[in-house]
Amino acid sequence: MTYDTNNVFAKILRGEIPCQEVYRDEHALAFHDINPKSKIHALVIPTGPYVSSEDFHERASSEEIVGYYRALDKVLETLNLKGKDQEGYRLLSNRGPRAGQEVFHFHTHIFGGEPLGPMLAI
Numbered sequence: 001m002t003y004d005t006n007n008v009f010a011k012i013l014r015g016e017i018p019c020q021e022v023y024r025d026e027h028a029l030a031f032h033d034i035n036p037k038s039k040i041h042a043l044v045i046p047t048g049p050y051v052s053s054e055d056f057h058e059r060a061s062s063e064e065i066v067g068y069y070r071a072l073d074k075v076l077e078t079l080n081l082k083g084k085d086q087e088g089y090r091l092l093s094n095r096g097p098r099a100g101q102e103v104f105h106f107h108t109h110i111f112g113g114e115p116l117g118p119m120l121a122i
């Protein structure tokens with residue numbers, strides 16, 4: 001799949017659509033999900049044009065990949081989710097329509113702030 005420069009997250013990155021920003025640096029942008037599925041629900045996206053986790057891990061440079069995951073860790077800190085062993089949080093990335101991916105710009109969901117229940121609703 002080729003990257004669609006008009007996907008909603010590309011528009012957020014360009015500032016054409018507003019977001020509730022949590023964190024930003026040269027490698028990543030994080031913002032609150034518009035339709036939260038838990039008390040805390042944020043999304044972390046790379047600043048580069050990657051369709052999915054697979055695309056990101058295959059095509060991004062080592063610097064981009066390390067930068068992205070370091071940023072994700074900073075987002076967890078900013079959201080006050082880190083270091084609470086008894087509470088925890090969930091990281092999730094849907095890859096492809098069958099997994100539920102709706103926006104085709106790679107992103108990691110961060111869920112937290114309350115008990116999250118089973119991993120999959122089946």
Ligand code: AMP
Pocket residue numbers: 008017019031032033034035036043093094100101102103104
């Ligand atoms: P996925 O189904 O994994 O592709 O997740 C896409 C997520 O993007 C969903 O949880 C949506 O609620 C969220 N989303 C879509 N549009 C926006 C937006 N404009 N701002 C923030 N989150 C959004």
